[in-house]
Amino acid sequence: xxxxxxxxxxxxxxxxxxxxxxxxxxxxxxxxxxxxxxxxxxxxxxxxxxxxxxxxxxxxxxxxxxxxxxxxxxxxxxxxxxxxxxxxxxxxxxxxxxxxxxxxxxxxxxxxxxxxxxxxxxxxxxxxxxxxxxxxxxxxxxxxxxxxxxxxxxxxxxxxxxxxxxxxxxxxxxxxxxxxxxxxxxxxxxxxxxxxxxxxxxxxxxxxxxxxxxxxxxxxxxxxxxxxxxxxxxxxxxxxxxxxxxxxxxxxxxxxxxxxxxxxxxxxxxxxxxxxxxxxxxxxxxxxxxxxxxxxxxxxxxxxxxxxxxxxxxxxxxxxxxxxxxxxxxxxxxxxxxxxxxxxxxxxxxxxxxxxxxxxxxxxxxxxxxxxxxxxxxxxxxxxxxxxxxxxxxxxxxxxxxxxxxxxxxxxxxxxxxxxxxxxxxxxxxxxxxxxx
Numbered sequence: 001x002x003x004x005x006x007x008x009x010x011x012x013x014x015x016x017x018x019x020x021x022x023x024x025x026x027x028x029x030x031x032x033x034x035x036x037x038x039x040x041x042x043x044x045x046x047x048x049x050x051x052x053x054x055x056x057x058x059x060x061x062x063x064x065x066x067x068x069x070x071x072x073x074x075x076x077x078x079x080x081x082x083x084x085x086x087x088x089x090x091x092x093x094x095x096x097x098x099x100x101x102x103x104x105x106x107x108x109x110x111x112x113x114x115x116x117x118x119x120x121x122x123x124x125x126x127x128x129x130x131x132x133x134x135x136x137x138x139x140x141x142x143x144x145x146x147x148x149x150x151x152x153x154x155x156x157x158x159x160x161x162x163x164x165x166x167x168x169x170x171x172x173x174x175x176x177x178x179x180x181x182x183x184x185x186x187x188x189x190x191x192x193x194x195x196x197x198x199x200x201x202x203x204x205x206x207x208x209x210x211x212x213x214x215x216x217x218x219x220x221x222x223x224x225x226x227x228x229x230x231x232x233x234x235x236x237x238x239x240x241x242x243x244x245x246x247x248x249x250x251x252x253x254x255x256x257x258x259x260x261x262x263x264x265x266x267x268x269x270x271x272x273x274x275x276x277x278x279x280x281x282x283x284x285x286x287x288x289x290x291x292x293x294x295x296x297x298x299x300x301x302x303x304x305x306x307x308x309x310x311x312x313x314x315x316x317x318x319x320x321x322x323x324x325x326x327x328x329x330x331x332x333x334x335x336x337x338x339x340x341x342x343x344x345x346x347x348x349x350x351x352x353x354x355x356x357x358x359x360x361x362x363x364x365x366x367x368x369x370x371x372x373x374x375x376x377x378x379x380x381x382x383x384x385x386x387x388x389x390x391x392x393x394x395x396x397x398x399x400x401x402x403x404x405x406x407x408x409x410x411x412x413x414x415x416x417x418x419x420x421x422x423x424x425x426x427x428x429x430x431x432x433x434x435x436x437x
Contacts (some may be wrong), residue, residue: 002256003052003163005045006079008107009089010072010099014119018089018146019043019056022156042252042281047156052163053256055083055249076103080110082249085162087155090133092118092126092143104136113162116141117155122148176348177215179228179254181282182264183274187294190331191264192227195341215257223341225348228258248277255281259351259393260288260344260427267295267310267328271317279318286394288347288428289324292340297330320413323420324427347427353395355423357387360397367418376406383407384437396431404434 007015023043041056057075079086088107090100107114118130121143133141142158144151180188195218215226255261261282265275282289291314299306307328315322325343329336364386373381381403389396399415401407412432419430 002253003084004082004252005052005054005085005087005159006083007054007056007087007089008072008076008079008103010097010103013089013091013094014146015056015089016041018087018117018119018144018152019054021146021149021152023054042284045156047160050160050163052084052159053252055079055252057249072099072103073106076106078249080107080112082253083112084164085159086110086112086114087117087159088114088136088138089117089119090141092121092129095129096132096135101136104138108137114138115155115158115162118143119146121145121151175217176225176260176344177228177258178225178260178262178344179251179258179287180262180264181251181254181278183266183272183278186264186266187331188264191262191292191294191329191337191340194331194334194337195227223345225341225344228254248274248281251278252281255285255287258287260290260347262290262292262340262344264292264294265314267293267299271314276317283321283429286429286431288344288351289321290340290343290347290427291318291324291326293326293328294331296328296335297333302328321429323425343427350425351394351428352391353423353425354391355388360386360388363422364415364418368415371414373401373407373411376403379403379406381406383434389431389433394429394431395425396433398433398435400437401434402437404436407434 007019009015019041022045043054045052045054057079086107088103090096116133116136116138118133118141121127121130122145127143130141130143142151142155144155146152180191182188215228217226218224255278263275263279263282265271279289293310293314296302310328311326314326318324325347327336327339327343329340331337365383368383373383375381381401383399383401385400387398387400389398397415397419399407412434415432416430419425
């Protein structure tokens with residue numbers, strides 16, 4: 001079960017630098033394609049075999065130039081609500097400010113594990129100055145330098161000891177886990193209620209770990225799966241609802257714990273940065289995707305042309321990944337809502353497709369021969385052999401080449417498109433690795 005660590009603190013104490021320092025080992029692997037604006041604020045950290053997600057709350061505030069106390073208080077409150085461990089970053093050169101004291105007061109009342117991180121301790125002479133941070137009443141300050149990385153290992157050691165002991169939930173592995181995500185008011189709750197509906201065919205509610213990320217087992221109409229509850233659905237009204245951008249943080253846990261995500265989009269609004277943020281989380285976590293355009297009952301003119309233009313607009317905004325189902329539904333009138341479940345099941349099955357190596361080479365090698373990777377400095381690049389990796393979470397293919405390092409992103413995309421043309425991978429990401437033979 002993924003643990004979430006949030007970084008809080010007033011501006012200019014080095015939160016983003018600390019974020020980059022702690023996630024750096026992974027940043028190389030998570031491909032940093034131009035994603036959304038606030039993509040950089042969510043990353044994964046793997047420390048001694050323990051993995052957790054790191055969120056820099058400062059990066060999610062829209063107008064960070066004029067950060068008022070209330071903005072910081074909002075960040076802190078969301079961190080308290082969503083995170084398992086909170087890193088409270090302060091600046092050892094500046095000492096304590098009034099804003100720090102305010103944040104400390106909120107954190108002290110929260111009962112969540114907090115680590116005080118005294119940043120900018122770029123040399124050891126500065127360490128004794130951290131003594132004043134004891135006055136927060138939040139335990140020993142950790143002196144680190146996010147810039148040069150000193151003492152960040154000790155900090156990570158400390159963080160992983162603070163995670164709540166969680167027992168893995170007893171889940172039937174073979175059933176798909178679906179998360180319904182989207183920005184506030186896109187109709188997530190209505191869709192879930194429409195599914196669960198009158199004949200409440202919920203079998204069990206498995207109490208989640210610390211948070212109420214609850215798997216609701218659902219069997220109805222011959223379909224069997226778990227709904228991963230987005231924490232926001234049950235606990236409405238705790239954090240002020242105008243915090244649009246926090247709905248993204250809210251979705252992190254649900255997305256990480258699911259196999260297929262249903263991204264709800266509001267037919268009456270265009271795709272906005274918020275939808276893109278959530279989409280990029282789905283992609284970063286390599287999850288299956290079904291896009292639902294909800295509130296279709298409110299659209300006057302529903303001819304095929306309108307549907308096509310909607311579909312194209314969505315695929316354009318979410319490119320380069322365009323091979324996913326888009327369904328027009330109305331959670332209110334229950335129009336096509338079971339189509340959603342059928343598509344989810346298809347996407348889940350597509351994630352498990354295995355292609356025999358012989359077949360793979362038979363189809364792909366002639367295609368590659370006809371359109372080889374562009375030569376590099378006069379050297380010809382040859383791909384000799386292809387195989388699919390043993391079952392992981394996502395279909396992953398290895399192409400063995402003589403000069404793997406010179407095969408670039410556009411060609412990988414070409415290979416991916418050809419795979420999609422010949423086999424059904426709709427809705428699921430594909431990983432393509434190029435290795436030396």
